[in-house]
Amino acid sequence: MTYSVSELNRLVAKILDDNPNLINIQVYGEISGGKLYPSGHYYFSLKDESSSVSCVMFRSNYSRIKFSPQNGDKVCLKAKASIYEVAGRFQLIVNSMEPQGIGDLHQQFELLKKELAAQGYFSEKTKKPLPYLPDLIGVATSSEGAVIRDIINVLRRRFPGFKMHFIPVAVQGTGAAEQIADAIKLFNQINEVDVIIIARGGGSIEDLWAFNEKIVADAIYNSRIPVISAIGHETDFTIADFCADLRAPTPSAAAELVLPEKKMLLDNIQSERNKIIKALERQLFNAKQTLDFLTERSVFKNPVIIIEQQRQTIKQLKERIGRELKHLTTNQKRQLRFLYDNLKALNPFSILERGYAYIESSENATIDSVNKVSIGQQIKIHWSDGRAAAEINEINKIMHQE
16 A cells, blocks of 8 residues: 555554554653743653653643753653654653652552541541630641741731740651651640641642651541641642641641631620620619619508508408307307207107106007007006006097098
8 A cells, every 4th residue: 555655644643543542641751852942832852761752742731830841850741642744753742741750659649548538537527626725736847947937927916925835847858757747646645735736838749748658647647636737838738638637728827727816805705794794784773673663662661561451451350250150159059959959859758748658568569559458458658757557457449430
C-alpha cells in the first residue's frame, strides 16, 4: 500500500488517538532542553539513560503547575501520545507535571487515608468538643517563622491575658513527625492544657509530609485533649486534618477559633448583668406594691378590731349552738314523754288499776272466755293489788244476737 507523507502521518496520528492505552499515560524521566516560549507553551525533551521523547505542555496546563521545571529535574508526567503531523515527529502532549516522587507521595497519602478511615480515625463520633473558654492553650509548631507569631498576635488581640504552653517542634524534614507526635503525647501526660493546636505554614506536599505520617495520626486519635490542626493554607489537606477534632484553614484561623473575643464576652456579661438588675428591680417594685396594698388593709392598721370581731363571731356561734342544743333537748324530752305515755297505756297492769281483773287456771293459763271453764274448776283471779283463789259454782253464758 502506497501513502503520501501527509497520509502516512495522518494515519499514524489516528492510530495513536484511537489507542486507549496511549490517551492518558504516566511517564517518568529527566527534563532536557526545556524552553518556555512567549506564547506560554513549554517545549522540552524527557529522557532516561537510553532514550528521549519530545514533549509539549500548552499554556493552559503549564500555568497550573506549582513549580518551575528546570533542565535536569526528574519529573512525572501525565500525557497523551501523539504525532506532530507537519514534521512527522512523535511527541507527548503533557496535561500535568510533578517532581518525581510526588506521585508516590500522593499514592501513600491515599492508601493511609483509606486505612485510617476504615479504622474509624476520621469518625465524627470520636471528635471531641472544644472548650468554650480554655484556661491554657497548648501549641506545637516551629519556634522560627511567622506561624507562632501570627498565633500569639491573634490570641493577644482577641483575648488579652490568655495563657499558652508552647512546645517547639520541627514541622518538616527528618524526625519532624516524631517531634510532633511526642509534643501531643507530652501535653496529654502533663494534662494541664485544655486544647492543643498543631500548626505550620504552607508548602509543597513534601514540606507538609510530617503531618501525613501515621505516628502523628495515632497521637491525635489517642489524645484525650481536643486537637486543632492548622496546617498550610486553606487548600492544603493532610492526614492530621482528618484526624483532628477540628481543622482550621490557617494557623491564624486556629487562633480565631480557639478563643472568643474577650471584649465580646465582657459586653455579653454586662448585657446579662443589666437584664438581671432590671428583672430584680421589677420584682422589688412589684413586691413593694404588694406590701403597700397589704399594709393599707385594716387587719394591719388595727388588728385589735379584727380580733374583737372574731371574738363576737365566736360568742354568737356559742350562743346559737346553746340554743340549738336546748331546743333539741326539749324536743327529745317531749318525744320521750309521748312514747312513755303510749307505752304505759299499753301496759296491761295499767288496765287493772282501772278496776279490771284477769283470770288464770290452776295451770297459769289465761282464761279469756266462759267457754274455757267448768263447774267445780279451780281458778285464780288477779287484780292490780293482789290475787285470790276461787271455784266455779255457776256458769251463765251470754247469747249474742246476730
